[in-house]
Amino acid sequence: MREETSFGPFDCVSPLDFRYYGTSRTLFKKLAPFVSERARVAYELKVEVALVEVLANRGLCTREVAEEVKRGAEKVTAEEVAAEEERIQHNTRALVNSLRAKVPEAARRFIHFGLTSFDVVDTATALRFKELTEKVLLPDLIRLEANLIRLARREKETIQIGRTHGQHAVPITFGFAMAEYVSRLGNRIEAVKAAAENLRGKISGAVGAYNAMSLLVPDPEEVERELLARLGLKPSTHSTQIVEPEYLVDYVHSLISTFGVLANLADDLRHLQRTEIAEVGEVFEAAQVGSSTMPQKRNPLNFENVKSMWKAFFPRMLTCYADQISEHQRDLTNSASQRFIPEIAVGLESCVERLNRVIPKLVVDRDNMEKNLELTGDSVVAEALYILLASQGHPDAHEEVRRLTLLAEKTGENLYSIALADKGVEPHLARLSPEQVRVLKSPENYSGMAAIKAREVCDEWSARLGIKESEEK
Amino acid sequence: MREETSFGPFDCVSPLDFRYYGTSRTLFKKLAPFVSERARVAYELKVEVALVEVLANRGLCTREVAEEVKRGAEKVTAEEVAAEEERIQHNTRALVNSLRAKVPEAARRFIHFGLTSFDVVDTATALRFKELTEKVLLPDLIRLEANLIRLARREKETIQIGRTHGQHAVPITFGFAMAEYVSRLGNRIEAVKAAAENLRGKISGAVGAYNAMSLLVPDPEEVERELLARLGLKPSTHSTQIVEPEYLVDYVHSLISTFGVLANLADDLRHLQRTEIAEVGEVFEAAQVGSSTMPQKRNPLNFENVKSMWKAFFPRMLTCYADQISEHQRDLTNSASQRFIPEIAVGLESCVERLNRVIPKLVVDRDNMEKNLELTGDSVVAEALYILLASQGHPDAHEEVRRLTLLAEKTGENLYSIALADKGVEPHLARLSPEQVRVLKSPENYSGMAAIKAREVCDEWSARLGIKESEEK
C-alpha cells in the first residue's frame, strides 16, 4: 500500500474527493459517516456486532462476549483492515481478522460465526444507504422543497410569459413555473424515501440456503430476521450469496430520477438568466470573478454545475442495470462496480446543497418579466381569441385566428382590433362577457389558473411532506 | 408520403417490425392494439371522444354531438391522419381535422375544444401503456411467474451444486435456484403493476395553467378530473404542456429492471447448458437446425436471444432520463424520442412470451447435476467442517480448514478422513451430533434450507400475486 503520509485531497483523481465533497467543510462532515471507505468498515462492523448480540440473545455465546466484540469493533481502523487485506487479499476476512485481534481469544470464534462475506457486505450497504438517506439526503431534499415552496408562494401572482419550444405561448405566473418543481421534487422525495426504506439485508450464507447457519441453529431464517431487525432492516424474500439486486436498483433509480428534476430546474433557471431574457439571476458575491478575461460576465455557474453533474451521473444507472446480472448464486463482477454507487449519492447531495444555497437568494426581475411579456404584444391573445370564437359557435376558429394573426403581423396592428374589424368575426365577439373581453384586451389577464394552481400545489406538497411554514426558508 | 401498396414487414428496418413482433402471429395480435401507429391514433381519438362526453355531461354541447363525435372517431383511419399531417405538418391538428371531417358541421367546434395537443398525446400515451400493461404484459408476466413456480416446486428437492464465481460452492437444490427468479420476478411484477397504475394524464392546456379551459368553464381542474376518470386515469398534481415526466420514467424503469431479471435467468440457464455442465436443456424441435455447418450443435438460442434483447433495450432508459429535461413549459425535444418507448414494451413482451414457450419444456438433467456435484468430491464439505469446528470452540477454524483442504488436494484423500486423522481437529469432531456427522460424510446432505426456502418463496409469491395451482403451467 502507498505510504499515506503525504496524501491529501489534491492527490485524488476523483473530483468528488478533491473538489465537491472531500474539500467541502459541510458536505464532508455530513456525508463521510456514510460514504467514505472508513464508513464502509464501520458499517460492516455493525453487522458483525449485531451477529454476536443475536448469538448472545440465544445463549450461543455469553453477553460478555457480545460486549467484548462491541468494544473491539470500536477500535478497528480502516487502515489496519486495509493492511490486513493487502496481506491476505480478502476484504471481509481482513475485517474479521482485524476485529478478532481486538478481542480476547475466547470471543474470537463467535465473530462472523456462520456468515459469508456478503451477508456482511450487502447488509452493511443497505444500512449505509438507508441511513444516509434518512439522515442527510431526505432532510436536505425536503429543505430544497421548502425553499421552492417559499419561492413559488412568493411569486405565485408574478405574471410571466409561458414558453413552449422556446417560443412565447400564453401567460403563467413565475410561482406556477416553480410549482412544477415543487410537485416533481415532492414526488421524487416520496420515491427516494420509499426506495430507501425498502433496502434489504441478508444473513443467508454463501449461496443463500443458510447452509452454515442451519448447522448451528434450528431456525436460521429467524436468526436472519432478528439480526436485520436490530439494524432496522428486513430480509428479501429470497437471496443467493447476495441480496436480490432490484432493491438497490430501485433506490439508485430514485436518486437518478431526482437528479433529473434538479437538472431541469437548473436548466430552466439558466435559460431565464440569458442576457436577452434576464428574468432571474444568481446573487454574485463581492469578490467573485465572473470570467478570467471578461470582467462584466455574470455566469449561471451554479445551475450549469447542476446540469453538468447530472450528465456525469445519470449514465451510471446502466452499471446498476448491468449488475442485475450475476451468474448462478453470484459472480463477483458486481463487486468493484457497486463500490462506485455511493458516489451517485454524493453527486446528488452536492447539487441539492448547492441549490439550497442558491435558490433562497434567487433574484427575480419582475420588470423584465413584464417587458418580455409585452414583446409578443397581444398575439398571445390569439389562443384566447380562438377559444372564445369557437365557444361562440365559430365553425373554424383555429384557421380563422391563424389568418388574423398573419394579418396582424403584416399590418403591425393589434390582434383584437383586427378581429373586431373583421365582419365574420365581430358578431361572435359581441356576445362575449366583460370578463372575457378583459382577457382579449390585455394578455396578462390570460394566465388561467396559474396563481391558484401554484398555491394548491404548494399546499398539497407541504401537507404530504409535513413541511411547516417556518421551515420554508 | 411513400406509396404504401407494396409495403410489407420485410421492407421495415426495425427488427421488431420485420422479425419479433410484426411477423409474429401471436405477438402482433396481442400488441398491435396498443403499440402500433394505428393504436396511437385510436387512443388519441378516445381522448377527443371523452372530451365531448364531458362537455355533454355539463350541457356545453348536446348528447347528440357527443354521439356523433364518438361515431365519427370510429371511422378515422391512421392513413388519413397521416395524409392530413403531411399537408399541414402538425400531428394532433391532423387528427382533429380528420375527426372533424367525419362529423356534421355543427359538432365540429366541440372537437378538441379547449385542449392543447399534448392534453391528447400525453393522456393517450398514459392510457396506452396502462392498458397494454393490464391486458398483455401483466398477464404474461404472471404466466411466466406461474411457470417458474411450477418448475421451482417440481425441482425443490433436486440437489445441485451451488456456484459462486463460477466455482462450486456448497449444495442447493435446483428448485431453490429457480425460486430466486420467482422472487425477483414477483417483485418486479408488483413494480410494473404499481408504475402502470400510477401513469397520469392531463387536460390543462398549452402551458398547464388551464388558460383556455378557464375561459369556458369555472372549474377546469374538475373538467380534467372528470375527463381522465372516464378513461381510468388521474391527473398529476401539476403539469405544464406535458405531464410530469417522472410517472413515465418510473414505468419504463419497471420494465427495464424486469428485463434485467429475465436476462439473468436466461444467462443462468444458458450457462447451465454449457457442454461441460449440461444440467438443463432447451427442447429441440424435430426440424430445427442447430448450426449451418455443425449439425450436432444444440445451441441455447432462446436464452441467448433474451440476453441479447436486453442488451438492445436497457440503454434506452437513458433516453427517458434525458427526456426528464424539457425547457420551461416544455420544448419538443422529447417528442420523437418518446415515440420509441412502446418498442421497449414490445421487446420485453417478446422475451416474456419466448420464456413462456421455453420454460415449461425445460429439460432438467438430474444425473448431470449429481455428477457435477461429485466433481468437487467432498471438498464442498469444507465449509461445514469449518463451521462445526468453530462451533465446537476451535479457535482458528477457518485457517485450519484451509490447511486441511490443501492437504486433501495434495494427497487426494477425502477431507473428512484427513480431518479425523488430525490430532488437533479430531477431538472437536468427536463431539458432533450424528446429524452433523452425516453432513460431513456426504456433501448432498449439506443443502441447508434450500428445499424449504424454495417452497416458502413459491407460497409467498403465489399468494401475493393470486396465482392458483391450476395456472402454474
Place this chain on the structure above:
Amino acid sequence: MREETSFGPFDCVSPLDFRYYGTSRTLFKKLAPFVSERARVAYELKVEVALVEVLANRGLCTREVAEEVKRGAEKVTAEEVAAEEERIQHNTRALVNSLRAKVPEAARRFIHFGLTSFDVVDTATALRFKELTEKVLLPDLIRLEANLIRLARREKETIQIGRTHGQHAVPITFGFAMAEYVSRLGNRIEAVKAAAENLRGKISGAVGAYNAMSLLVPDPEEVERELLARLGLKPSTHSTQIVEPEYLVDYVHSLISTFGVLANLADDLRHLQRTEIAEVGEVFEAAQVGSSTMPQKRNPLNFENVKSMWKAFFPRMLTCYADQISEHQRDLTNSASQRFIPEIAVGLESCVERLNRVIPKLVVDRDNMEKNLELTGDSVVAEALYILLASQGHPDAHEEVRRLTLLAEKTGENLYSIALADKGVEPHLARLSPEQVRVLKSPENYSGMAAIKAREVCDEWSARLGIKESEEK
C-alpha cells in the same frame, strides 16, 4: 408467421418504420436497399454468390454452376427465406435452403460450401454498412457540409454577439458561428468515411480456424482474401465465428458522434429562435400549423426533432460496447442486438436529410442580431479594455476593469467614458492607437478574426472534402 396481406407501415411499432423512414418517399427509396430485411437477404446472397465464383475461379466447380447460383440468387425472396426459417428455426440455413431450391441439383452442394453462418452474416453486414455509407450517408453528409459552408460564407461578416453561458460575451460573426459546424461536421465526415472503409468481413468458418475450408483447399486464408476482395472488403487479422467487433464499434461511434454534432447545431439554432433572441428562423410553409391551439406559434420543430432523435439514439452506443463481449469463439447474445444497428444509420440519415431541407432556407435576421448586440451596450468592450490596459502596462487590469464595470452599471454611463474619466486609467488609454480606440468606442468592431477565420475554415473543409462551389447549395 403473421398473414402479411394487411400489413402496412401504420401497423409497425417502430417510429422509423411508420414515420421517419417507412413512409418517407425519399428516405425509403434511398435506404431500403441497405437497411430493410429484404436488403439483408440480398446482401447475404451476394456473399453466397461470391463464394461459388471463387470456387469456379479455382476449378472447384464449373463456371456454369457459378452462373446458375448467381441467377438463382436473384429469384430468392425475403418472404420465402422467412417461411423456411419458421420451419427450421435457423436463419442462414433458411437462406441456403431457399437458394438451393432455385438451382439445379448438381449446383446445390457448392452453395455455402465450407462456410459457417456468420461468414455470411458478418461479411454481408460489413458490406451493407460500407455501401450504405458510400452511397447515401456520405453524399448527404457532404451535401449538408456544403450547405453549412454556403451559409457560413454568406454570413461571414454578419456581426453577432458571441455567447458563453447564455450570456453575452464578445462579438463574432454569424458565419464564424456556423464555421464551427463546418469544421466539426467535416471532421466527422472524415471519421465516418474512414470507419466505413475499415469494416471487415470473414470467411474463416465456425470458430475462425478455417477448419472446414482447410479440408477443401490448401490455402483457406487466400480463399478468404479472394472472396472478400470480390466484395470490396478485407478480412480482419483474426476472427472467431465472428469478425472482431471493434471495426463495427468504431463505425457506430463515428455515426453517434456525428449525430452529436447535428444535435448541437440544432440546439444552437433552436435557441437562436427563442422569441427574445429571434436571430434565425425556420421558413414556415403556407399550410403548416404551428400549434393546435396557439395559431401564432412558430416552433423550431425541425431542430427539436434532431435533438430528440439524438436522444433516442446516442445511448445505443452502449449496446455496441456490450456486444464487444462474446464468450470464447462466440456466443449469440450479440445476434438480436446487432439487428438493431441499421436503425442508427436510419435515424442519423433522417436528421441529415431534414437539415438539408431546413438549412438552405434558414432565415437570418440581421436586424435582431444588431439589436441584441446593442442590448449589452458597450460593456462587451470590457474585455478589450482589460487587454489594452494590460498591454499598456497596467499592473492589475482585470481587477481594475471589474471595478469600472460595476461603476458603469451603477451609473448607467458608458464604460469607455468612465475609463477616460478615471485618473489611474486615462494615461494608459492615451497611448492607444486609433485602431485600438475604434474598438473601445464601438463593440461591433471587436470581432477579432471572426470573418477571416470563417473563410479559412470553409476553404479548408471545401478542399479536404472536395466540395466545389457549385455544390454548396
Place this chain on the structure above:
Amino acid sequence: MREETSFGPFDCVSPLDFRYYGTSRTLFKKLAPFVSERARVAYELKVEVALVEVLANRGLCTREVAEEVKRGAEKVTAEEVAAEEERIQHNTRALVNSLRAKVPEAARRFIHFGLTSFDVVDTATALRFKELTEKVLLPDLIRLEANLIRLARREKETIQIGRTHGQHAVPITFGFAMAEYVSRLGNRIEAVKAAAENLRGKISGAVGAYNAMSLLVPDPEEVERELLARLGLKPSTHSTQIVEPEYLVDYVHSLISTFGVLANLADDLRHLQRTEIAEVGEVFEAAQVGSSTMPQKRNPLNFENVKSMWKAFFPRMLTCYADQISEHQRDLTNSASQRFIPEIAVGLESCVERLNRVIPKLVVDRDNMEKNLELTGDSVVAEALYILLASQGHPDAHEEVRRLTLLAEKTGENLYSIALADKGVEPHLARLSPEQVRVLKSPENYSGMAAIKAREVCDEWSARLGIKESEEK
C-alpha cells in the same frame, strides 16, 4: 475548505482514490503526475509558462520575465490555488492570481495575457491525456500485448475445443484463442495512440475569434500555433471558447473500446476457470484467502474485477457524447462532467496493470483441455464429415449428417463408424484421402489453421507495434 490535516485515502468516496489508485504504490506513482488535481494545476501552469515564452520570443516581454514566470510556476501549489479559488470563486483566475503572487510586479501583467480560461484548461487537458497515454497507458498496453503474444506463441499447438454458444464446436488451439486478443488489443493500441496524438489545444480566446489576441498581435493564429507547438500540440481547425469536443470524444472512445477487449478476455478466462471446465487458473498466493467461509474456493477474482470495472466505466461514454453539446460559443455544462474523464483512464490502467500481473502467471491445464475435448466424443467430427461428404458430391450432406448424428447419439456408437456402415454414405467416404480420413478418425486433428494462424497473428502484431521477442514476457 475542509481542514486537510486528517485527510487520508480512507476518507475518500471514490474507490479509485481509496482502493484502486490512491492506495496503490505503483499506480499512484505512475498516474498521479497526470490525473491528480495537483497534476491539473501543474499542466495548466505549463500553458501559462508557454505563453510568456512565446511573448518573449516575439519581444512582447523580456526573456527575464519569461524566466521569472517559469520559476514562479514551480512554486505554485494546488493548495494555494484552491484557497484563492474559494475566495474568488473562479478556477483559472485563482491559478493566475497564485502565479502572479510568485513573480515580480513587472512580470505580472504578462501572465495569462490575452488568454481566456479555457485556452488554458482545454490545452492542459489535451496535453495531460496525451502525455498520460504516451508515458503510461501505451507502454503498459504494449506490455500486455507482449504478454498475450508470449502466451499465444507458447500455446499455439495446445489443442482446445472451440466453443460457440457455450457448446463444443470444433477444435482450435489455446494459442489461437489467445491470438484473438493479441489482434483485438493490437488494433485498439493503434486506435488509442492515434486518438491521443490527435488531441488538440486552443489559444483563441473567449469565443474562439481571437478577439483579445488580435488587439495585441497581427497574427494571433500564428501565436496559437507557436504556443501549442511548444507543448507538442496542434490547434483544431476551429474553436469557440473550447476545443471542438470530438477530439476528446474519439480519445475516450478509444479507451472505452479497449476496456471492452479486456473485459472479454477476462470473461473468457473466468469461464475457462469454471469448476467443470478448469482449463486455466490464476496462481494463488500462499496467504491468500479464497472465501471467508469456504476455504477451498479459488475464485477468478482478477478477471471478475476487470469485468466489473468495465461495467463501472463503459456507460460513462454517454457523458462524453452528451458533452458534445454546448450552447453557442459554449455553456459550462460540460465543466464538472469533464473533470471525471481522468477517472476513465485510471480505471482502464488499473485493469491493464492487473492483467499484466496475472496473465504471465496464468496456469494452463492441458490435461483438462484434452479431457474436455474428449467429452464430446467424435461428434465434433460431424462438421468435417458434412464438408467431406459434400465435397465428394453428396447432394444433401448437411441433412444427412444431422440424421447420422441423431443416430450416433441414440446408439452411443461413434459417428464415423455409423457413417461407414451407412450404404448411402460409405461410397463417398471410400474416395477420401488418408489425410482426410485421419481427421474423421480423431477430432484433435481437426483444428484447421489454428496453430498457423496463431503464429501469423503474433508475427503481425509484433511487427506493427515493434514488440521485440525479449519484451514478450
